[in-house]
């Protein structure tokens with residue numbers, strides 16, 4: 194706190210990211226990074242950008258990446274927005290599409306950045322409780338057309354539960370909410386969901402965001418995308434060009450585009466994570482954990498009689514880092530990222546010993 198702070202900054206409640214410990218030799222299963230490296234083609238494309246051209250600004254529109262995304266999803270390049278991590282894309286969406294003086298609906302248990310962006314952009318948050326099985330009940334969101342809200346946002350699969358809403362349910366929600374923007378945050382969709390990008394041509398109020406941080410193994414590069422109607426994309430571009438014209442550097446544009454083009458490596462690494470997830474779920478269940486059904490690269494699990502905070506601390510003492518949230522309703526859960534098979538075995542062995 195300082196006399197130089199604006200009253201606005203004094204009242205902000207910032208997001209707290211998962212820890213990035215400086216120690217080496219950790220089994221790091223706390224921030225849902227991919228255990229496998231990025232596509233070798235993505236790395237080569239980034240290396241090719243390290244030359245004298247770095248004296249020049251990058252393409253402000255990131256067209257090469259927009260075209261790669263458009264090719265991948267069979268949409269037009271003007272339906273694609275790209276930004277510095279999907280967190281930045283989400284921030285612009287809050288600013289451009291949700292700031293209407295009406296509350297924004299999202300699940301009570303969800304990505305904790307949403308209430309933070311509500312604070313930053315002066316949007317009233319309206320958390321809607323997940324049901325007793327930690328599932329989204331879409332009927333609870335059927336009120337947009339009554340003029341009662343300023344939009345809807347949820348991750349699919351949800352975080353930190355990992356639970357998936359089938360695409361048919363997303364479409365039902367869209368049919369009931371045509372007057373406000375529905376934003377589906379698909380940070381984890383590649384690990385077992387079906388993308389709502391298939392619906393963007395039918396629903397002009399649908400915006401889908403994705404990140405290259407999880408399924409494409411590029412958390413360190415900071416690239417996120419949004420796909421939707423060109424009018425929604427134009428709103429995001431207006432915010433972006435009023436804030437930072439060059440959110441993606443030359444390496445990021447080239448590496449991210451190559452990552453989308455290398456489908457084989459992507460399909461292979463996603464399949465490996467999904468296989469490992471099934472083994473981790475089975476292993477945890479054998480140890481007496483109740484594991485929510487996951488379509489993501491992490492699982493959300495609670496033990497019948499072991500305290501989650503104590504388990505997290507005991508794992509930590511052995512160099513195994515998982516995520517524990519001290520939030521009501523989920524304080525007895527651990528969120529465990531799927532690692533390599535070797536890391537997963539170290540985790541299961543440590544839990545067994547505990």
Ligand SMILES: *Cc1c(COP(=O)(O)O)cnc(C)c1O
Pocket residue numbers: 277278279280281304348352378380403404405406412415416417
């Ligand atoms: C990881 C994550 C993001 C952020 O992704 P970045 O592209 O790394 O900023 C957004 N939404 C959810 C639900 C996430 O888990």
